[in-house]
Amino acid sequence: MNKLRKSNNDGSIAFGFIILGIGVILLLRKVGFFIPSWILTWPMILIVIGLFSLIKHEFKTFFGFLMLFLGTYFLARNEFGLDFGIGQYVWPLGLIALGVYLIVHKRRENQVLDEIRSNWETKQKDKKSQMSAFSSSVEDAKIVDESKASESKASGEGSGFTRTTGTSFADSLNIDAIFSGVNRRMMTKNFQGGKITAAFGGADIDLSQADFSGVATIQVDIIFGGVKLIVPPHWDIRTEVSNIAAGLEDKRFFRDGGVDANKVVVLKGTILFGGLEIKSY
Known part of the structure; x- marks a missing residue:
């Protein structure tokens, strides 16, 4: 769990x-x-x-x-x-400070993504080395492996890690949408929750391709902003957020099989003059 x-x-x-x-x-x-x-x-x-x-x-x-x-x-x-004596400098200095923060934060996020990519490539190399050693010891297995490799190449699989704008392979969320908008699609199969902060901005988080087992907690803090959360229809979403002059809409499509008790997402935090929308396809 x-x-x-x-x-x-x-x-x-x-x-x-x-x-x-x-x-x-x-x-x-x-x-x-x-x-x-x-x-x-x-x-x-x-x-x-x-x-x-x-x-x-x-x-x-x-x-x-x-x-x-x-x-x-x-x-x-x-x-x-x-x-x-700083009245005329308040907003320019505030915007400069905010810009520096966003640049530094983005660089840190890119460093994390680069580390994830490096680890992924290392694991892929290890898998290829193990397959090669196994193939060299058994000729029949080598023929089978070569056939599978040809099929994988034809279908575009195994071509290495490709970072797509808005796509994340991290296991947890770390979103700060401050005076800006963030779009993120999570592809992890070991989702562990995380945090979403939207202040005078918005965030669209797509978890429809993610998966996990157990309980994941997402801290959601929205101040004069909005967050749209797309989740699989069988996840059990439980909201424990505080609303003040805010809206929380659950627009999920519930399938006939109901929710999976082994996939529980707990939303905690505060919504102040903002909105949180939960959807599924």
Whole structure:
């Protein structure tokens, strides 16, 4: 049974404290307690999103730092008149920082894919070496192997690892769609779950060709974005996400045989001003 290693930091607890704090503030304001007006302004929304993202990802997410910085700056400028002389540079610097992050993240992703390709090619070479040794010891087996090799060549199989745009042979998801769109088709037969983050962007994840056995957990965090998840119709999809001003639609096509109890996907996370769509063909 494949299980994704549980994170040391449960983001749902942090999110619960944030909702609790908002409720307490609204209640105190209703009963007459003085609550500063800036507490309920839109820059505070950015600050809360940033803090939530940082706590959830153990202060290892660039998106959290960016939201916290923008929220703090606009709050200081709009409510306290503190511009710090950087007003005209905020958005250019923010876009530059975001661009650098996306480039570095993409390079890391390419390095992982190159490593997967290298391991795949090594395994293929080992298999060919074993087949060659076996063929040299038994002449009849050699004839059979040559026939199979000819058929494989004619059908286009065995031509080596080919990386196609949007196609991944990794066993787990690691998607960050921040101010961008991501299309990914998973081809692994040992799917282990992973994470999907969509912030002011979208992600289309195709798992129709993937397979696994056991329980796989996918952490889904959507903020002002959308995610479409395509899964095989016999997978057992269980959603445990928190929705706030968001939509979650299950448009799967269920076949007559029902779901497979040995293939369970658990969706966890938070959807804030966004949407998650689950489909199957």
